[in-house]
Amino acid sequence: MSLDLRVDAIVVDIKTQQDTILHKLFAMGVMPGVPLLLEQRFPSYVIKIGRSRVALDTETAKTIFVQLKASP
Numbered sequence: 001m002s003l004d005l006r007v008d009a010i011v012v013d014i015k016t017q018q019d020t021i022l023h024k025l026f027a028m029g030v031m032p033g034v035p036l037l038l039e040q041r042f043p044s045y046v047i048k049i050g051r052s053r054v055a056l057d058t059e060t061a062k063t064i065f066v067q068l069k070a071s072p
Helices: 019-028
Strands: 008-014 035-040 045-049 052-057 064-068
Touching: 008 019
Parallel strands: none
Antiparallel strands: 008 035, 008 064, 035 045, 045 052
């Protein structure tokens, strides 16, 4: 995940062959089309999805591909 902190983005893809990572992300609400906000990179990635905040390890975060959300 190469995204600046506190920039609105939308998940466009999750690239992994590991079902456990995919199921984990889906359970957290991370899936294509969902807006997210990166709040922290260290010591773990922290993203905001809706009203929830979740921490991700680097391996999991690298599977998430985002696009910047268009400004109104």
